[in-house]
Amino acid sequence: RMLRKINKISLLLILFLTLCLNISFAEDQIYTFKSKNTDFIGSVAKEKDGSKTISFVGIPFAKPPVDELRWKAPREMEQLPDTFEATTLPNRCMQVSNFYDSMDGIEGGSIIGSEDCLYLNIYLSEKAYNSKKKLPVMFWIHGGGNTWGYSASNLYTSGDFIMEHDVILVTTNYRLGPFGWFAYSGLNEDSDNELDQSANFGTLDIIKSLEWVNENISDFNGDPNNITIFGESAGARNVISLMTSPLSEDLFQRGISQSGYLGSDSLDFAENNERAGSKSLLRHLIKSKNTSISDEEISNFMSNQMLSVDLLRTADANDIISYYRPRPDAAGLIDVPNVIPDGVVIPNKGIYGAYRDGDMYDKPMIFGSTRDEDKLFMFMNDEYVNRPLSFLSPISEYLDLYVKPKDPKYYDIYAKYMAESWKYGAVDLPSDFTSNYKKSNVYAYRFDWDEQNVYLGVDLPNLLGAAHGMELAFIFKSDGLLGESSDAINDIMYNENNRSTDLELSTKMGQYWVNFAYDGNPNSAPYDMSTEWKPWNKLNNNERFIVFDSVNDKGIAMFNNTLSANSILQGISSESITVDQKCYIIDKMFNRTTLTDEEVDEIYRTFMSGKCTRA
Numbered sequence: 001r002m003l004r005k006i007n008k009i010s011l012l013l014i015l016f017l018t019l020c021l022n023i024s025f026a027e028d029q030i031y032t033f034k035s036k037n038t039d040f041i042g043s044v045a046k047e048k049d050g051s052k053t054i055s056f057v058g059i060p061f062a063k064p065p066v067d068e069l070r071w072k073a074p075r076e077m078e079q080l081p082d083t084f085e086a087t088t089l090p091n092r093c094m095q096v097s098n099f100y101d102s103m104d105g106i107e108g109g110s111i112i113g114s115e116d117c118l119y120l121n122i123y124l125s126e127k128a129y130n131s132k133k134k135l136p137v138m139f140w141i142h143g144g145g146n147t148w149g150y151s152a153s154n155l156y157t158s159g160d161f162i163m164e165h166d167v168i169l170v171t172t173n174y175r176l177g178p179f180g181w182f183a184y185s186g187l188n189e190d191s192d193n194e195l196d197q198s199a200n201f202g203t204l205d206i207i208k209s210l211e212w213v214n215e216n217i218s219d220f221n222g223d224p225n226n227i228t229i230f231g232e233s234a235g236a237r238n239v240i241s242l243m244t245s246p247l248s249e250d251l252f253q254r255g256i257s258q259s260g261y262l263g264s265d266s267l268d269f270a271e272n273n274e275r276a277g278s279k280s281l282l283r284h285l286i287k288s289k290n291t292s293i294s295d296e297e298i299s300n301f302m303s304n305q306m307l308s309v310d311l312l313r314t315a316d317a318n319d320i321i322s323y324y325r326p327r328p329d330a331a332g333l334i335d336v337p338n339v340i341p342d343g344v345v346i347p348n349k350g351i352y353g354a355y356r357d358g359d360m361y362d363k364p365m366i367f368g369s370t371r372d373e374d375k376l377f378m379f380m381n382d383e384y385v386n387r388p389l390s391f392l393s394p395i396s397e398y399l400d401l402y403v404k405p406k407d408p409k410y411y412d413i414y415a416k417y418m419a420e421s422w423k424y425g426a427v428d429l430p431s432d433f434t435s436n437y438k439k440s441n442v443y444a445y446r447f448d449w450d451e452q453n454v455y456l457g458v459d460l461p462n463l464l465g466a467a468h469g470m471e472l473a474f475i476f477k478s479d480g481l482l483g484e485s486s487d488a489i490n491d492i493m494y495n496e497n498n499r500s501t502d503l504e505l506s507t508k509m510g511q512y513w514v515n516f517a518y519d520g521n522p523n524s525a526p527y528d529m530s531t532e533w534k535p536w537n538k539l540n541n542n543e544r545f546i547v548f549d550s551v552n553d554k555g556i557a558m559f560n561n562t563l564s565a566n567s568i569l570q571g572i573s574s575e576s577i578t579v580d581q582k583c584y585i586i587d588k589m590f591n592r593t594t595l596t597d598e599e600v601d602e603i604y605r606t607f608m609s610g611k612c613t614r615a
Contacts, residue, residue: 031044031054033219035216038081038082046158046163048163058087058121059084061077061208062075065179066115071188072193090117090121091119092113092117093115093179094179094317095144096333111318111321111322118174119151120170122169122170122222123162123169124162124169125164128221131221134221134222136222138227139229141231142231143236144234146237147334147336148176148333155473158479159478159482161475161510165510165514170222174205178278178281179202180200180202180338181199181339183199183337185271194344195344197344198344200340200342202338203346210227210252226518228256229254230258234338235260239255239257240255240257240261240355243363243365244359244361246345252363253364256365259370259373259422259468260426262352262429263352264341264350265340270340276336276337279302281312285320286301286302332380358433358437362439365430365440365442367444367445368471369419369447370446370468370469372450373422374468375467377468378414379463384407384414401455403463409577410577417571417572417585424565424568428444435535435539444543446548448547449471449502450465450553451501451553452464453494453495471548476510477510481494481502481503483499501552502550508529508548511527511529531558533558544558545559546558546559579611586612587615591615600614
């Protein structure tokens with residue numbers, strides 16, 4: 001009897017331990033995708049209400065571009081091991097951090113990252129992980145002026161977008177700033193790889209990561225024949241540039257450009273500009289080695305190609321990036337050339353020239369902007385605002401956000417016309433060009449949401465409004481928008497009383513984006529949208545765009561009031577501000593413009609009878 005009792009206890013213990021082991025196994029489930037040569041192990045990135053986001057992060061798509069590979073096209077990766085744990089976030093690329101890195105716990109104004117940064121990340125819902133069919137791929141190219149940013153930023157990866165939709169999201173790193181875009185004559189003259197003759201190494205990184213996706217994404221339940229590239233700001237310009245590059249035609253099916261632009265920097269600017277050009281960097285590096293060196297000795301050194309290239313290749317990365325000056329009108333982004341027409345990756349005529357002449361690919365596109373683009377940069381620029389409590393910012397970072405416009409009337413007028421010129425160049429013109437030359441549908445939008453908190457008496461809905469980048473939190477349904485993150489930016493950005501209407505707008509925007517990723521039509525599959533997003537058609541005079549706003553304001557509705565260069569210029573001339581202020585707006589609008597020097601000179605000659613002098 002005692003033996004039977006012991007056996008019963010043993011059996012109960014075995015059952016209990018088995019149950020515990022089963023529970024433990026369920027909690028620690030291993031997520032694996034098997035490729036031809038490698039088993040990729042992922043992890044749970046987010047879990048909420050019984051749903052999960054699965055991530056496979058830090059996957060290398062090219063050799064580290066270090067030492068002799070600095071300023072060369074990305075090289076093919078060596079074979080990965082049989083098992084690869086894709087559970088560690090990748091390095092950031094070399095950059096100067098800014099205020100917005102505080103959302104990721106990084107102090108602004110410091111040099112961060114590594115040259116070893118060519119990695120991508122894959123995110124999908126648990127439902128998508130278990131899918132028996134291949135799903136659309138959305139390939140995200142982050143913004144940041146091509147000098148800053150990170151593929152795994154919380155802004156893109158911490159929200160509910162991935163969890164809610166049956167798509168595969170890929171985010172990629174690419175070399176930034178002077179490491180990504182650099183032109184110096186003879187830099188790679190001995191290379192037998194023709195792509196090394198490019199100046200657009202960051203663009204080549206994006207292309208290389210897209211090639212990796214085309215070759216491997218089917219192993220992660222993605223459809224390599226259904227890839228949508230999308231990006232914001234410089235990421236959007238990279239999307240637009242891929243629409244013109246001779247290297248990328250077969251790598252994706254459609255694109256979304258969020259606040260992009262058509263501008264390029266010339267090879268001459270990239271090499272010879274006295275502040276941002278490669279020769280000025282080289283002079284700086286030479287002088288930093290020997291502060292007493294004469295100008296003649298510097299000239300002699302620079303005339304020796306072998307010595308110059310060797311110094312550029314061996315210079316410390318921190319010494320290189322620290323040379324470049326942050327731009328006060330670009331929220332602290334450093335001023336370097338990028339997206340350079342080189343005849344290798346980017347056509348010699350530039351992005352604008354390619355679109356103007358119809359030399360872009362015939363693929364469905366979305367072009368969009370925000371209503372108050374430049375208010376983001378104005379809010380951060382002491383030229384336009386006072387910060388009376390900034391001296392107390394060591395006590396609380398919130399106090400640095402207490403700003404007052406120096407001239408409220410001019411603040412609004414300047415913002416209005418800068419945003420109009422941005423929309424004209426980023427939305428109206430490329431939409432016109434595309435619908436003129438191509439058969440594929442093109443869609444346009446404007447993001448108008450401006451329901452931030454009024455913080456310490458600061459009228460954020462007016463000072464920031466629908467500023468540059470504000471749509472990102474809505475598309476990705478970020479943790480800040482959800483109220484799941486607490487930091488200085490998110491705390492003041494989103495009004496808890498508007499949470500439900502904000503999330504309603506976010507849900508619908510995400511559905512439009514996913515619909516477009518499925519088949520190029522944002523309206524009907526897999527989500528049936530109540531407001532039809534009609535295509536833009538210049539030939540039929542249907543230059544229509546959808547406005548995204550919450551139901552507290554405009555809601556989501558179609559509009560048809562397009563811009564022209566003349567309407568913008570006439571508007572500026574009619575404003576009741578000083579001539580100097582009008583001329584300042586014109587100078588800013590045509591700073592490193594897509595227009596030719598002759599076209600810009602003609603505008604200055606005719607605007608207000610030539611009262612402005614070109615800066």
